Amino acid sequence: MPRIWRLYSRVRGVALSQEKFQFIFKSEDDLNEVLKTGVWTQDDWCVVMDKWVEKPPDDYLMFLPIWIRLRNIPVNYYTEATIRDIAKCVGKVLTVELELEKSQSQDYVMVRVLLDVRNPLRNSKEVQLPDGDLVSISFDYERVRKRCFLCQRLTHEKNMCPFNQVDFGNVSTEVI
Template identity: 50%
Template sequence: MDKALMAMSLEEEDEPFDMMDLPEYSSCERNVFSIIGRLLNPECQKMASLILDMPRKWQKYDRARGVALSVERFQFIFDTENDLDEILAKGFQTFNEWGLAIERWVDVPPADYLQFVPLWVQLRNIPVNHYTIEAITTFGDVVGQVIEVAFDPKKSQSRGFVRVLIKFDVSKPLRKSKVFNLPRGAGQATIEYFYEKVQKRCYSCHRLTHEQNVCPILVKMRQDQAINRRLGKAFEKPPQSPVLKKSDPLFGVLEEKQVGLHPILGRPCIHPEVLEGMRQYLLVVDGEERKIREERVKKSVLEAESSETSRKSILRLEPLPIIAKDPLKGKGLVFGYSSEDSSTQSERIRPNGPKLLSAAIHAADPNSKNSGDIIMQNERWFNGL
């Protein structure tokens, strides 16, 4: 025992082990037809239940197998690529009424892997003079990067909303509304947002990752209030560090508000790759040529900021949205809103048909005179589905 203890050293460096690069050590070939997912609220979503239940929910019980990768990450491997594509085409999905982030497997995942989910959003109260693709895209960009706009200005609109598909950051809250200042003194407009397929969220911060009783913002608020009571003064947040430091080639060329996070969108005003390109453009020269290039950079940024389309495509490197002619493409249910289009009713009603819930109650009553007729009528109704 003494010899073994003497042979051990606390100062010994823990060198990483080199994994062999051999085919039998890699599962990449098997992973080609697979998706990787993340539980957005692991406290309310049991991994074991998800692995068993999701194939049945997808109606692919014998063609998909799940793997629990960690407490919140999972993988589903499909027999065919058609099954995989069908699942991804469903868009935003939930388990136990809380959301899931799902993406196709990639060999080397990017830094923001499983950080975004696709959401169809209904935009309501759009001003009559702003029913254009560009304006609708701007309204939708407030809640997430707009990928697709389901709107055809040449067709009649029978519903009081326009739908957009957004790339939503799950760390952000679901904004319920936003006030826009309209140009030419036309006043203000409040755009309301209704999210399809989203069932549960925190009712304090409106995020998809926790329930209200464990909301980090409420916890932080209580902690700050406790600090204020102990110190007898207001607790001040530390200021955010600037993006442009004095050593940055763009310092003095662009303003901080041009390169930082957009105060409303929550995304960088200028993509980091664009900023790095500007820096390299300035670093390769000195003297008068440097000053000339600095003026070019200023002018180019101002021109790109002149329209939201150029801001989106040139500065933020976001692709322009796809225009869908079908206004109901991929339409899902809206939960928790008092809207005629939301499916929060407890009874499904078929035109000229019975209310299923009330009919079932009457049918269960042995004293009902027409209980037999109602049962037969409901059976015919279900068979017709």
């Protein structure tokens, strides 16, 4: 990771287990810059990082600040309140990048959320408009490469999915 961060001699890593590492930074500024980026990857898997705490809570390293793109929002509903309401189904909304005074040059709105990595990623959300029409708002996750294609979680691959139960007696597969 220090090579990816371009902090060659300013940080060192210690393996705590096969899945957990501790990085010791020489500078608080370097640490904050790495954390500000949000999602880092190793072998295309997301890496959850946070500042070290002596007595971590039970949900320590279970949340990932991540940017998502919300697409297909009807133009009449481009309000921060509406966008926050839609994005909260993905995670706690941290930031909405929306400047209504400027022309919208993209077909999406950027939202930064705090994603609980124990939950599956959502690809879309159906929203009912006041006139009764349904619209599907799609979500694109920035810098997320790998995920389980069965349960949509970031924690494992399809062949290791704990939510996939195969009954070899009649060769059926059940996805929960």
